[in-house]
Amino acid sequence: MNLDPVIHAPVRLQIMSLLAATVEAEFAFVRDSLEISDSVLSKHASALEAAGYVEIRKGHVGKRPRTWLKLTDPGRKAFKSYVETLQQIVRQPLT
Amino acid sequence: MTEYDPAEALAEIERTQQKAYGEQYLPLWYVPGCVALVTFLRISMDFENSLLSALCALAVAAGFGALVALMLQRSRVRWTLRTWSPPALLVFAAWALLGAAAAYGVHTLADGLDEPWRKALAGGAAMLLLGATTRPMEHLVLRYSKGRLAK
Numbered sequence: 001m002n003l004d005p006v007i008h009a010p011v012r013l014q015i016m017s018l019l020a021a022t023v024e025a026e027f028a029f030v031r032d033s034l035e036i037s038d039s040v041l042s043k044h045a046s047a048l049e050a051a052g053y054v055e056i057r058k059g060h061v062g063k064r065p066r067t068w069l070k071l072t073d074p075g076r077k078a079f080k081s082y083v084e085t086l087q088q089i090v091r092q093p094l095t
Numbered sequence: 096m097t098e099y100d101p102a103e104a105l106a107e108i109e110r111t112q113q114k115a116y117g118e119q120y121l122p123l124w125y126v127p128g129c130v131a132l133v134t135f136l137r138i139s140m141d142f143e144n145s146l147l148s149a150l151c152a153l154a155v156a157a158g159f160g161a162l163v164a165l166m167l168q169r170s171r172v173r174w175t176l177r178t179w180s181p182p183a184l185l186v187f188a189a190w191a192l193l194g195a196a197a198a199y200g201v202h203t204l205a206d207g208l209d210e211p212w213r214k215a216l217a218g219g220a221a222m223l224l225l226g227a228t229t230r231p232m233e234h235l236v237l238r239y240s241k242g243r244l245a246k
Contacts, residue, residue, distance in 0.1 A: 003101075009098065013104060017108040018115045020177075020245050022172050024172070025172040061168055090101050
């Protein structure tokens with residue numbers, strides 16, 4: 001069974017896991033929760049955006065600029081399929 | 096960082112989601128604010144002047160809108176309903192019922208007072224109770240959400 005290589009990389013797996021539980025999350029919240037730097041999050045979020053899995057939205061709250069991340073529909077489907085594949089592998093008896 | 100094996104990856108997904116849930120709190124003013132608005136609405140519904148009651152209802156609706164807007168503006172994340180496990184939902188519902196029961200109890204005990212004061216006291220008791228127990232309720236909800244993966 002093949003695991004999606006875009007998701008299976010550790011930092012991207014963490015980003016996808018967090019976003020799968022949310023409608024959308026602020027960039028700084030994801031960064032703080034995963035305890036990674038701005039540049040690492042930015043790099044992996046861009047890779048996920050390029051794969052069509054994550055949407056990056058820039059906006060303002062008052063005068064402060066904010067960036068929001070959310071899973072796209074294909075991203076949510078890919079993550080669901082990824083988790084189901086993992087669960088199937090884990091349930092398989094060793095041969 | 097090396098790639099996870101499947102079991103580690105599943106554990107990491109759950110750990111990441113649980114950690115994130117634990118880092119976003121409901122603002123302590125939110126639930127007491129909602130209770131205050133409901134209390135005001137209940138008091139205003141007893142006004143003899145129906146125009147005044149209607150204006151108060153409009154003010155309460157605007158108040159709810161403002162509370163929700165303020166909370167959304169301040170929140171850094173919006174969770175999906177997938178994050179709620181049935182036991183966590185039960186904990187939340189029981190907590191809300193506890194607030195309603197406290198209000199009902201105080202309202203019943205204060206039967207010597209005028210009705211607006213009884214309602215104000217009942218609302219105040221619910222505000223205090225729910226405000227003081229918001230964090231413990233969140234910890235319980237978090238505990239009962241364990242083992243659930245949001246896909």
